[in-house]
Amino acid sequence: MARERVPVVAGWFGGEGEEFRLTGTRCRSCEAVFFPREDAFCRNPECGGRELDEVPLARRGRVWSYTDGRYRPPAPYVCDPEREWQPYTLVAVELAAERMVVLGQAAPGVGVADLAVGMEVELVPGVLNEDEEHLWMTWHWRPVTEGAL
Amino acid sequence: MSDDVAVLGVGMHPWGKWGRRFTEYGVVAARAALADAGIDWRAVQSVVGAETVRGGYPGYVAGASIAQALGWQGARVTSVYAACASGAQAIGTARAQILAGLADVVLVVGADAAPKGFFAPAGGDRPDDPDWLRFRVLGATNPAYFGLYARRRIAVHGDTPEDFAQVKVKNAAAGSLNPNARYRARVSAEDVARSPVVADPLRLLDICATSDGAAALVLSGLDFAHSHGVSEPVRIRAVSTVTPRYPRTELDLPDIATDSAAAAAPPGLGLRPSIAAAAYEEAGTGPEDLDVAEVYDLSTALELQWYEDLGLCPAGDGAKLLREGATSLGGRIPVNPSGGLASFGEAVPAQAIAQVCELTWQLRGRAGDRQVAGASCGISVNQGLFGHGSAVIAVR
Ligand SMILES: [Zn+2]
Numbered sequence: 001m002a003r004e005r006v007p008v009v010a011g012w013f014g015g016e017g018e019e020f021r022l023t024g025t026r027c028r029s030c031e032a033v034f035f036p037r038e039d040a041f042c043r044n045p046e047c048g049g050r051e052l053d054e055v056p057l058a059r060r061g062r063v064w065s066y067t068d069g070r071y072r073p074p075a076p077y078v079c080d081p082e083r084e085w086q087p088y089t090l091v092a093v094e095l096a097a098e099r100m101v102v103l104g105q106a107a108p109g110v111g112v113a114d115l116a117v118g119m120e121v122e123l124v125p126g127v128l129n130e131d132e133e134h135l136w137m138t139w140h141w142r143p144v145t146e147g148a149l
Numbered sequence: 150m151s152d153d154v155a156v157l158g159v160g161m162h163p164w165g166k167w168g169r170r171f172t173e174y175g176v177v178a179a180r181a182a183l184a185d186a187g188i189d190w191r192a193v194q195s196v197v198g199a200e201t202v203r204g205g206y207p208g209y210v211a212g213a214s215i216a217q218a219l220g221w222q223g224a225r226v227t228s229v230y231a232a233c234a235s236g237a238q239a240i241g242t243a244r245a246q247i248l249a250g251l252a253d254v255v256l257v258v259g260a261d262a263a264p265k266g267f268f269a270p271a272g273g274d275r276p277d278d279p280d281w282l283r284f285r286v287l288g289a290t291n292p293a294y295f296g297l298y299a300r301r302r303i304a305v306h307g308d309t310p311e312d313f314a315q316v317k318v319k320n321a322a323a324g325s326l327n328p329n330a331r332y333r334a335r336v337s338a339e340d341v342a343r344s345p346v347v348a349d350p351l352r353l354l355d356i357c358a359t360s361d362g363a364a365a366l367v368l369s370g371l372d373f374a375h376s377h378g379v380s381e382p383v384r385i386r387a388v389s390t391v392t393p394r395y396p397r398t399e400l401d402l403p404d405i406a407t408d409s410a411a412a413a414a415p416p417g418l419g420l421r422p423s424i425a426a427a428a429y430e431e432a433g434t435g436p437e438d439l440d441v442a443e444v445y446d447l448s449t450a451l452e453l454q455w456y457e458d459l460g461l462c463p464a465g466d467g468a469k470l471l472r473e474g475a476t477s478l479g480g481r482i483p484v485n486p487s488g489g490l491a492s493f494g495e496a497v498p499a500q501a502i503a504q505v506c507e508l509t510w511q512l513r514g515r516a517g518d519r520q521v522a523g524a525s526c527g528i529s530v531n532q533g534l535f536g537h538g539s540a541v542i543a544v545r
Binding site: 008009027030031032033034035036043044045046064065066067068069070071073074075076077078079088090092097098099100101102103104105112116117118128138 | 266267269272274276281282284285286287288289290293296297300301305346347349350351395396398400405406407408409410413
């Protein structure tokens, strides 16, 4: 039986394939954008709005910085303690229209040597961890292949 | 200045890793500070504890636990938690009580017994906690954020891993002179380069450890100090505990994203420079008045950032200031003459208080081999996760 695909956090991303996006919210009064989403109130001190709508964030951005995790992080990060630790790469990405920086893991196989500050990256769906019944889904950043649209 | 408070006494339990109860460390530090002040514990009217929170329970309920360990004597009690900034908030609380006339003599204590390895959030399934989320979704440890900042400095300012290593070399040299430091061996740039990478580009010796330790202060009003026979006490002239301004455009622990600056212009100053600016304004001083600084070197690269955020040099010139030797003992503005977190490791609720202990010894001219000659004005600065600013300016 196929395992169920479950987002690691509900409501933070959605869409399939090319349409995959992080999901933020935008204040109806001042147009401030929030990710992770704020649903109850706007955090702009000039505003005080209470009505926010879902908004997809840009699919592409530029690398603000990056690093990796050479040692196994503690729980609640999920990993198999029996298996040798495989470092993962973290990328902080600047989204031009939203003027914000969003962290994410890099797609599998992307190491720090493959990245540079300012490089264009795009959002892709990825699997954070799996168990017998679920694939826990997340977002990954991946360098934009040269020439690709 | 009528808004100054006096530092009557300072005390520490040396930093290390023994796994004993935090109250044991706290009592040693508190008794040392009381002895230094010449104040009987039973005469203390208020005790303020800087606390830590582990395992989802504020189990180290600091003020009362320390008061109980010292022997209940009925003093007013306060416990504050602001992550790494807990100690500054404890000092700020004590100062407010003194200036409001609620107490003449206040004991401030921070003590911690740190767990092994990475700091981790409380357990359970808690997706409403940003600290829990960054570990669950990203595995983003504290050093991961330090690595991001360090890489950014390399890209934007041209810093090198060698520059970062030289911060460790400098701080280890100062720490080798400090009997309260946990790490007292000198370290070479080669030692740093040989240590394993933890979070690229940072290596083990670029990142501060987590430690057990305790620090305490006895604070009073100036009138009390004078009547107690202390004519020229070290005085605390400013305590900055500011928060960020929206939109916050610098990625900070434990956040997964910054605020968006699309709909509102970012503030003129980010959090770190605003921490210093608030302290300078309150004290009526500026970076040019400083003789010594204690900054929160969670990583070597972060120390360079603090140089710029304190205004010791223009943005991007932190590594240049270091290379010139300005921030070494004997330099123009020695930074972390205590040895810093590089030599202590972090004992979270004690650390900001320990910084003020060092400033006090420096301003008294009692810092021994690590004395900054003629120091009369010093600043300590740090930042607690979730947006807690922390700085103290002390003068003599
Ligand atoms: Zn709004």
